[in-house]
Amino acid sequence: MKKGLIFAVILILIIGIPVLKKYRGTDKTKAVEVQQVSMKTIKASILASGQLKHEHQVKLTAEVIGKISRLYVKEGDTVKKGQLVLEIDDQTFVAAVEQQKAAVDQQKVSIERHKLVVMNVAKQLKRKRELYKQKLIGEDEYDTINHQYKVSEIDLKGGYELLKQIEARLEQSNEQLSKTKIESPIDGVITSLDIKEGETAISGTTNIVGSGLMTIADPNSMLAEVNVDEADIAQVSIGQKAEIIAIAFADHPIIGIVESIASSAKAAPGRGTLSFAVKLNIESSDAIKLLPGMSCRAEVFTQGEQNLLAIPIKAIKTDEDNDEDTVENYVFIFEAGVAKKVTVKTGISDDTFQHIIEGLEIGASVITGPDKIIRHLKDGDSVEIAEASSSDEDEDD
Template sequence: MKKQHILGIALAAIFCVPVAMKFTRSEPARAVDVEKIAYRDIKSSVLASGHLLYEEQVLLSPEVIGKVSTIFVKEGQQVAKGDLLLHLDDQSYRAEVAQQEAAVKQQRINIEQQQLNLANQENQLRRKVELHRVKMISDAVIDDGRFAVDAARIELRNSRSRLEQAEAILRQSKERLAKTTIRAPIGGTITALDIKVGETAVASQVAIAGSSLMTIANTSTMMTEVNVDEADIARIVLGQEVAIHTAAYPDTPLKGEVAIIPLSPKQTPGTPQAGASLARSYNVKVKLSDTKALTLRPGMTCRAEIFTASSGKSLSLPLQAVLSNNDENTDVAKKKGSRDKAQVKTEHWVFVNNGGKAEKRVVTVGVSDDSQQQILSGVKAGEGVITGPYKILRHLKPGDAVTGSPAEAPAATTTAATSTT
């Protein structure tokens, strides 16, 4: 009996001890990153790329063909509106004006001649009428006289019409002659001088040699033109704050505000209008409020952050600390299997380090930027929220042992954009 009793105790120990060890053994605490939730100013924004340009800029092109005889300015020179800039050879145009002036004089002489002829025919008709009254001439002679007067009147009207035509041609010739002298249409700086003395200026809408003379710009009207994707254009309104980072001065952001929002998207030459599948963008113009005395030139590329919303001072957490049932990498999302996500209400939560244990807190979120998420409810300022590592955070369960001391939240700053184009 004693041997059987000992054997039973041994068998019980063999089966019970592992089970007891399984329930009494604790998982090792996981090392996590913890950060205290704090108040920050979160600004949601849209990123866009573009370039600098002058708001007031004129590209001068010739309206007539001619060889450049004199250039009165040089690149970089300041000019006022109406200043003489360039002169084309005008000999042929002066000869054309002289020819048309002679044609006008000839037509005026013809009118004088037709007026004399008409007066003569009217006098003859009156004498014929007197003779016809005393039966000295026939009715046919009277009819011929009247016909001659009417013909003289018609010829006079033709001469006057030809005079108007000649005067119109003369005005055109004078206009062409005047266009050989190029004057400044606006006040500004000569930013580009594309032609030299002796070269031939060509009136053309195609970018060929001689079709561009010079460029005048008001350098105090520098602005930015950025391409905003159609998915973000609804969030852009006039007057929104913009931070501009140029490629030449990447560490010096410039301040600006949205000045012009186009009604139609940018059209690319050669792109079919009906291309519904093509990505569309809008050329939004941003006015610079402070250039910080930087040497800015048109054509410089830049990146713009258009701030579309601001949370003010509000509780926020790093984006990676906020989990969601829409995140396919979390265990919660994997357990949903084939359930339709559209029918499941989106839920967000965080894990708080509560005395070495992971405590799940359901939170309400607000606006976000590229690094921070606004928290409207669910946690309090100063609580230590687990922010990573993500490979541990996404598998974390309520009650899991964790270790990690809360780090102080970084200073409240204005963060970057949430969407890009």
């Protein structure tokens, strides 16, 4: 009996102590970080991400079918405009040109024959006309020679038309032959080489692009193409400044200018929302070597600097009312050891601070963290200011 009682007490202690700790823990005051509402210098901006690209680049494609017989460049080579970069086997095209040249020569000979026929028939017609006037031949005989003359003229005219057609085919064959020698259309660098000697290049059609041969780009014409969310695109305009950060050079921000804005939206990569492609011209990047395809993010400044009542962006939380399809922003303020939920109306923001239009007054202590606590904080929770709180810091931009 005694042993059973001891066992029951031990069991109660094992189960009860953790439960007691759990319930006592829920009443524990939460240590939070706070920061006072103050005037901050805000430069309104929107954030976007994308890739670096060459502004001036061309992708060479095949315009005729044939094997690559000579390749004069490799990836990374610098080329000049008009420089020969590759050749396609031209034997078939040379043969076609020679065949059309022979056809032209043959048709010219045929035309000369027709000229002689016309001249001969013209002489006969002239003689027959005189005889007809003198009533020495009948009308039928005169009409016959007159008809022969008209037919010979038609044949000669047809010969000239056929010559034009053959010459057009010769010109086309020469053009096809010229397309076997591919030259660089710009000064630049070979950024990609998509074919090798011996491989067959396929020409394009109306609906199908020909074989990609290589890409040539001007290395001095780098830009950033970023995807701006459709909710932000109305704030973006040509000429606005931007700060661009290539992921590979996170400590070297680059200045850019909005150069162009897409006129239509497209599905944002990896998301269900729509975005607009915005091109940012890079003003200078001498300190770092930017490469096409590098990921980047950009902060586009949509307004000038303003001194406004503001709090850290991380302090703002959002309530979504699905019934009314509305979004309500709120913060928690520290007031006499209690977290008080306050609805706020927000204005412009930068990447750190959010302008508060309504809901807070200067000097109020806004709870800014830690995130693991503020995420589950409720109106009326007991709180205390953590020793390392940022309330005593005054971060002015």
